[in-house]
Amino acid sequence: MEAHDHGLSHDLRAMSRELVARRRALAFLASAGTVVAVSACGGGDESSDGTTTTTTTATPTPTPTSTSTSSSSSSSSGGSTSSSCVADPTETNGPYPADGTNSSSGSTSNVLITSGVVRSDIRSSFIGSTTTADGVELTIELQLVDVNNSCSAIEGAAIYIWHCDADGRYSLYSSGVTTESYLRGVQVTDSDGKVTFTTIYPACYSGRWPHIHFEIFLDGLTSASTGRTADLISQLAMPAATNTAVFTGDTRYTASIANYNAVSISSDNVFGDNTSAEIAQMTPTMSGSLSAGYSASALIGIEV
Structure with missing residues (x-):
C-alpha cells in the first residue's frame, strides 16, 4: 500500500x-x-581587505637594570676605596733622604725628628732659613690604599715626601742649598687615605727620570722618626707630557732639557725594571698649566 x-x-x-x-x-x-x-x-585585528588577522601579543621582556660601580666607594671604616690597585715596588731612597739613614752636609741629616716637618706646603725651608724654592707650582694629592683589602683606604699613616728643586738640587745636601730645608714634608692620611702637598715641579738632573721620593709609615708619626722604620720606600715618576711642557716652557728649568732628552722610563736605573701596571700607578695624573700651576693625584698601594 x-x-x-x-x-x-x-x-x-x-x-x-x-x-x-x-x-x-x-x-x-x-x-x-x-x-x-x-x-x-573576537580579539583579532581586521585587515583592510576584510579578512580576520589574529595578532599574538608577546609578553614584554624586562630590561635589565645596570648597576654602576664608582671608582671610589665607602669602605668599612668610612673612607673611600679605589676600584683597582697594585703594590708599589720598593725603590731606593737615594743619596739625599734626610731621614736619618745617612749623613748630610746641612744642619741635620734627619728632618723627621725636626719640629715643623709636618706640613702641607713644603716650598719653604723650615730649619733656620725660610727661603722659598722657586719653580712651577704643583699641588699633589696622594691616596694610600691596602692592596690586600680590596684597595681600601688607610687612615692615620704618615707620608714623607722630598724631591729636588728647579735646578736639580736637594736641600741639606747639594752645593748652594745645604742651609735650606725646602721641598721636604710629612702629612698624615685622612679617613680617605689622602694627603695633599703644595710644592714645585721637580727638575730633571743627569741620569734620572724626573721623580718625587716618598716613605710610608703605617703607624703614623710615632714611627716616622727614621727611614729605617718605613713600611715602604718608593718614588713617583712624573708624566712625560708635563715634563716636556715645564722644561721647554719655563726658563727656570732650562738645564733640565738636555738631561731629559737623554733619559727614558725604560733606561732609568730605578723605573726601568718596573711593570707597566706599576709605572701606570706610580705616574701621577696631571692637570693645569704653566701659568696657573699643576694639580696631580696618585695612588700608592701597600700590602698591610
Whole structure:
C-alpha cells in the first residue's frame, strides 16, 4: 500500500512530525549563526581587505637594570676605596733622604725628628732659613690604599715626601742649598687615605727620570722618626707630557732639557725594571698649566 493511502489521521501525524523537524532545523541554524557572529567579534585585528588577522601579543621582556660601580666607594671604616690597585715596588731612597739613614752636609741629616716637618706646603725651608724654592707650582694629592683589602683606604699613616728643586738640587745636601730645608714634608692620611702637598715641579738632573721620593709609615708619626722604620720606600715618576711642557716652557728649568732628552722610563736605573701596571700607578695624573700651576693625584698601594 502506498503511504498516501493510510488515511487522514496518518497524514496529520506525518505533517506534525515534519513540522517539528523543520523547527529543530531552524533552531539549529539560528544557533550556528550566533556562533559565527561571536567568532567574528573576537580579539583579532581586521585587515583592510576584510579578512580576520589574529595578532599574538608577546609578553614584554624586562630590561635589565645596570648597576654602576664608582671608582671610589665607602669602605668599612668610612673612607673611600679605589676600584683597582697594585703594590708599589720598593725603590731606593737615594743619596739625599734626610731621614736619618745617612749623613748630610746641612744642619741635620734627619728632618723627621725636626719640629715643623709636618706640613702641607713644603716650598719653604723650615730649619733656620725660610727661603722659598722657586719653580712651577704643583699641588699633589696622594691616596694610600691596602692592596690586600680590596684597595681600601688607610687612615692615620704618615707620608714623607722630598724631591729636588728647579735646578736639580736637594736641600741639606747639594752645593748652594745645604742651609735650606725646602721641598721636604710629612702629612698624615685622612679617613680617605689622602694627603695633599703644595710644592714645585721637580727638575730633571743627569741620569734620572724626573721623580718625587716618598716613605710610608703605617703607624703614623710615632714611627716616622727614621727611614729605617718605613713600611715602604718608593718614588713617583712624573708624566712625560708635563715634563716636556715645564722644561721647554719655563726658563727656570732650562738645564733640565738636555738631561731629559737623554733619559727614558725604560733606561732609568730605578723605573726601568718596573711593570707597566706599576709605572701606570706610580705616574701621577696631571692637570693645569704653566701659568696657573699643576694639580696631580696618585695612588700608592701597600700590602698591610
